[in-house]
């Protein structure tokens with residue numbers, strides 16, 4: 001099995017919301033692969049961000065796949081609205097889903113790719129039964145709720161464990177990492193097994209978005225032809 005090409009997903013949480021369309025255009029022209037949209041409900045996490053109308057507006061100004069990270073207590077209540085708004089991926093927290101299998105099916109029935117994510121203190125064991133059903137696993141490498149936090153070093157072991165689980169299951173699901181990912185730790189995160197790097201402050205707080213995306217991709221060993229460098233793994 002060959003691992004997919006590294007993807008960079010700027011998180012708009014650190015963008016200038018007053019100029020959101022311009023910010024999105026800059027990262028799209030700068031080589032971003034996906035756009036990461038953080039949805040926070042002020043309950044599952046101590047912060048409030050955007051809802052379906054904003055996702056619908058974003059959908060109109062970009063062709064990038066919209067990777068919507070739902071940090072909400074009852075995701076089943078809003079999955080339909082985010083699917084309608086144009087999400088390509090909808091990722092839910094295992095901590096917020098007592099009926100995770102049903103929630104994942106609910107996402108897929110709407111024609112949207114389904115992701116599951118774990119907080120830093122949640123064990124990888126919680127993924128075992130759901131792995132065959134998901135398109136994406138997201139490892140939170142900070143406690144969710146805010147941009148600009150420090151990468152939790154123990155996340156590297158967790159990424160490695162989940163990479164091994166995916167490979168053993170011969171799963172095609174992508175492994176995404178979110179929180180504190182910067183140019184200087186991108187190589188370690190990719191070496192540990194990540195396919196998708198989310199980066200908010202690293203990109204939107206830099207002067208040169210395209211340069212930062214390029215540096216991050218190079219750090220992750222992507223080759224000019226789009227294949228992976230020393231992190232390329234054929235299985």
Ligand SMILES: O=C(CO)[C@@H](O)[C@H](O)COP(=O)(O)O
Pocket residue numbers: 011013014036038069142143144145146147148149178179180181198199200201202
């Ligand atoms: O989901 C979250 C935070 O809860 C993230 O997507 C952040 O937006 C990442 O920001 P940086 O750590 O890259 O600044």
Ligand SMILES: [Fe+2]
Pocket residue numbers: 011036037038069178198
């Ligand atoms: Fe996120």
